[in-house]
Amino acid sequence: MSPIIIYTVIALTSLGIVAAAILFFVAKKFYVKENPKIDEVEEALPATNCGGCGQPGCRAFAEACVNAEDLSDLFCPVGGNETMQNVAKILGLEVEEREPYIAVVRCNGSFEHRPRTSNYEGAPNCTIAANLYGGETGCTYGCLGLGECVDACDFDAMYMDETTGLPVVIPDKCTACNACVTACPKNIIELRPKGKRDRRIFVSCINEDRGGKRDCEVGCTGCTACEKECKFGAISFIRHLAYIDPEKCRLCRKCVDVCKPGSIHEINFPPKKKKPPKEKVAAKEKQIEKLEAEVENPNVDKLVVEKKNIDVLKKSSGISDDKDE
Amino acid sequence: MSKSDQHIKTFPKGGVHPNDEKRSANVPISELPPPKMVSIPLSQHIGAPSVPVVDKRDPVKVGQIIAKSKGLVSSNIHSSVSGTVTKIDYVLDSTGYKRQAVIIRVKDDEWEESIDRSETLVKDIALEKDEILKKVAEAGIVGLGGATFPAHIKLNIPRGKKADYLILNGVECEPYLTADHRLMLEKGAEIIIGAKILMKALGVEKCVIGIEINKPDAIANLSELCKEYPGIAVQPLKVQYPQGGEKQLIKAVLNREVPSGGLPIDVGVVVHNVGTSFAVYEAIQKNKPLIERIVTVTGKEVDKPVNLRVRIGTPVQDLILAAGGLPDNTGKIISGGPMMGKALNSLEVPVAKGTSGILLMPEEEAHRKAQQVCIRCGQCVSVCPMGLEPYLLMNECEKEVFERAEKDHILDCIECGSCAFVCPSNRALLDYIRLGKRVVTTMRRERVS
Numbered sequence: 001m002s003p004i005i006i007y008t009v010i011a012l013t014s015l016g017i018v019a020a021a022i023l024f025f026v027a028k029k030f031y032v033k034e035n036p037k038i039d040e041v042e043e044a045l046p047a048t049n050c051g052g053c054g055q056p057g058c059r060a061f062a063e064a065c066v067n068a069e070d071l072s073d074l075f076c077p078v079g080g081n082e083t084m085q086n087v088a089k090i091l092g093l094e095v096e097e098r099e100p101y102i103a104v105v106r107c108n109g110s111f112e113h114r115p116r117t118s119n120y121e122g123a124p125n126c127t128i129a130a131n132l133y134g135g136e137t138g139c140t141y142g143c144l145g146l147g148e149c150v151d152a153c154d155f156d157a158m159y160m161d162e163t164t165g166l167p168v169v170i171p172d173k174c175t176a177c178n179a180c181v182t183a184c185p186k187n188i189i190e191l192r193p194k195g196k197r198d199r200r201i202f203v204s205c206i207n208e209d210r211g212g213k214r215d216c217e218v219g220c221t222g223c224t225a226c227e228k229e230c231k232f233g234a235i236s237f238i239r240h241l242a243y244i245d246p247e248k249c250r251l252c253r254k255c256v257d258v259c260k261p262g263s264i265h266e267i268n269f270p271p272k273k274k275k276p277p278k279e280k281v282a283a284k285e286k287q288i289e290k291l292e293a294e295v296e297n298p299n300v301d302k303l304v305v306e307k308k309n310i311d312v313l314k315k316s317s318g319i320s321d322d323k324d325e
Numbered sequence: 326m327s328k329s330d331q332h333i334k335t336f337p338k339g340g341v342h343p344n345d346e347k348r349s350a351n352v353p354i355s356e357l358p359p360p361k362m363v364s365i366p367l368s369q370h371i372g373a374p375s376v377p378v379v380d381k382r383d384p385v386k387v388g389q390i391i392a393k394s395k396g397l398v399s400s401n402i403h404s405s406v407s408g409t410v411t412k413i414d415y416v417l418d419s420t421g422y423k424r425q426a427v428i429i430r431v432k433d434d435e436w437e438e439s440i441d442r443s444e445t446l447v448k449d450i451a452l453e454k455d456e457i458l459k460k461v462a463e464a465g466i467v468g469l470g471g472a473t474f475p476a477h478i479k480l481n482i483p484r485g486k487k488a489d490y491l492i493l494n495g496v497e498c499e500p501y502l503t504a505d506h507r508l509m510l511e512k513g514a515e516i517i518i519g520a521k522i523l524m525k526a527l528g529v530e531k532c533v534i535g536i537e538i539n540k541p542d543a544i545a546n547l548s549e550l551c552k553e554y555p556g557i558a559v560q561p562l563k564v565q566y567p568q569g570g571e572k573q574l575i576k577a578v579l580n581r582e583v584p585s586g587g588l589p590i591d592v593g594v595v596v597h598n599v600g601t602s603f604a605v606y607e608a609i610q611k612n613k614p615l616i617e618r619i620v621t622v623t624g625k626e627v628d629k630p631v632n633l634r635v636r637i638g639t640p641v642q643d644l645i646l647a648a649g650g651l652p653d654n655t656g657k658i659i660s661g662g663p664m665m666g667k668a669l670n671s672l673e674v675p676v677a678k679g680t681s682g683i684l685l686m687p688e689e690e691a692h693r694k695a696q697q698v699c700i701r702c703g704q705c706v707s708v709c710p711m712g713l714e715p716y717l718l719m720n721e722c723e724k725e726v727f728e729r730a731e732k733d734h735i736l737d738c739i740e741c742g743s744c745a746f747v748c749p750s751n752r753a754l755l756d757y758i759r760l761g762k763r764v765v766t767t768m769r770r771e772r773v774s
Contacts, residue, residue: 117670117671118668118670121692121693122693122753122756123696123753123756123757125756125757125760127760128753128756128757128759128760131759131760131763132421132667133420133421133422133667133668133670134417134421134422134423134670135421140417140421140422140423209415209423
């Protein structure tokens with residue numbers, strides 16, 4: 001073995017030992033004392049660093065949790081209740097269960113519903129387009145369709161539907177981190193409670209003008225029919241736009257029925273039964289029987305009249321003649 | 326005027342040379358009769374929207390105040406027609422959004438009695454400095470060059486600052502537009518008296534009127550009229566865009582440089598447009614508020630390009646009809662000039678105080694070309710009149726590193742669009758820079774509060 005190699009090995013090894021010694025003492029001397037619980041809490045967090053909690057990242061949130069005296073103001077929307085329970089366990093604190101939220105797109109102005117009146121050729125960025133003008137359609141409130149919310153989503157929970165030109169939220173992936181809400185320059189996306197059995201009712205329109213239907217077939221016209229229909233006072237109007245307060249809404253779906261343009265959306269509800277409640281049908285059937293019995297009467301003039309009545313009754317109660325079909 | 330004063334000046338840095346296309350330069354200003362309905366927007370100026378002082382079904386006369394200024398930076402608005410207020414509603418305006426406007430159904434043409442409608446030239450300035458300032462504010466005069474900054478605020482020199490020069494901007498460096506050009510030819514004497522009024526209000530002795538040399542008749546006309554008034558001179562300027570930018574004009578005329586983030590008053594200068602000067606003349610000498618303006622309606626395919634005197638609030642379609650109707654192959658309708666103007670998405674948009682022209686672009690010119698990658702040619706850097714690096718600013722804004730954009734002086738950008746004009750890759754430079762400016766401004770405001 002040539003002496004050069006031996007010298008090199010000896011020199012480098014001793015250098016290494018010296019450096020290690022220095023590092024060891026420096027590390028001891030300048031050791032930063034940190035609450036070990038911060039590491040533990042961080043471990044329990046989802047580590048997405050999305051900022052949905054309002055902190056710059058998961059580490060900062062962990063620090064905030066450890067320093068906080070109670071956890072009522074802190075919530076990790078991504079981890080949800082389960083994560084917060086774990087965090088609370090580590091810190092020995094109590095935490096209340098929160099209702100899970102989900103992002104909701106409040107615009108239904110698809111290509112089909114909202115005709116284009118101009119053509120935007122600028123930079124494909126919603127904020128830039130929104131600074132320039134109201135958008136390609138007559139509605140100056142609606143979705144611009146350039147997908148800034150989709151870009152902002154860290155969880156692949158959104159995509160642009162090519163056929164409608166509107167963003168779609170994938171419920172299973174959405175963590176309600178608020179990124180899309182802040183990204184949208186038109187404030188279309190809202191975080192709403194997921195609702196019982198994932199059922200939600202919301203106004204899918206943010207057009208505050210009177211007669212929003214002029215620009216979009218499914219726009220809220222501001223007719224206030226839903227406000228009058230709602231027994232729980234959950235619907236209020238901002239200028240000419242209905243808003244359903246999710247806390248007051250009991251999901252009765254009456255507003256959905258009265259909304260003529262169909263701006264109010266229901267999600268995950270079973271399809272509505274066409275037939276009215278049973279007793280009413282029974283009562284009407286009785287009436288029909290009675291009338292039919294009367295028709296047996298040979299009075300011809302009456303017959304014509306009564307037959308009409310039977311038809312009307314049948315129609316109104318949803319009883320079909322061709323039951324066999 | 327001696328020959329040496331007449332030598333042509335320009336600003337030293339950057340600039341571009343688009344074809345000037347001044348098709349309506351020889352068409353005298355004609356008056357467009359008031360339309361059947363006007364919708365007068367309540368925010369036609371930079372600053373807070375005005376507050377309406379009329380109500381539904383109120384009768385109004387021409388020149389009657391219909392909205393009062395609110396807050397420090399704001400402006401009064403007067404009715405441009407006589408008739409009845411039908412409603413105060415949200416109307417699509419040139420911002421592309423629906424904003425509040427007063428809608429008036431026109432009946433007859435009845436003016437406020439206090440307005441002097443005669444053509445006689447009133448030379449003597451009877452009012453004192455403070456009275457002029459008050460009157461200008463009352464008349465709702467804003468910068469008519471396009472920026473629509475309330476004029477009375479510019480005339481109010483902040484304490485500790487001193488102005489020694491007034492510059493009148495008659496450059497009109499935007500291609501196609503000829504409104505200021507025609508005004509300088511037809512109302513030259515009024516413009517100069519307006520300048521005198523502005524000088525009195527500012528307490529300055531010297532005034533320079535900057536005009537590009539593609540308007541030799543206007544230069545000759547104003548130079549001739551100036552002889553009567555010592556202290557006022559005409560400065561011919563090279564045809565170069567953006568010669569009419571406030572900072573460029575000051576640099577070209579007086580060789581003074583407005584500091585970054587500063588205002589012209591920091592170098593002792595106040596700049597007003599010639600149109601504003603004419604409006605000031607009318608307000609002070611004729612008691613007439615700002616209710617109409619000159620609008621050029623032009624375009625390559627337009628039948629008869631015209632310069633119209635239009636009542637504020639007239640829908641754009643009426644102007645286009647007066648110019649021979651909408652050409653078949655119109656691809657884009659622009660409010661303002663081709664460089665800094667804004668595309669309109671409706672023909673019902675009303676003319677506002679800042680509408681200097683309506684440009685109808687043919688289909689083949691109307692569209693943007695496909696954007697390609699930046700090839701680092703540096704053309705945008707060499708044409709930027711503010712000495713910025715547009716390609717860098719765009720990248721920073723695209724990548725959302727706005728703090729760095731701020732350090733690279735993004736707020737100095739005057740949005741002239743020269744960079745996007747020369748870019749061989751058709752990059753949306755100005756789009757992103759505008760976005761960055763907005764974000765940086767909000768960032769700064771948040772930092773202060």
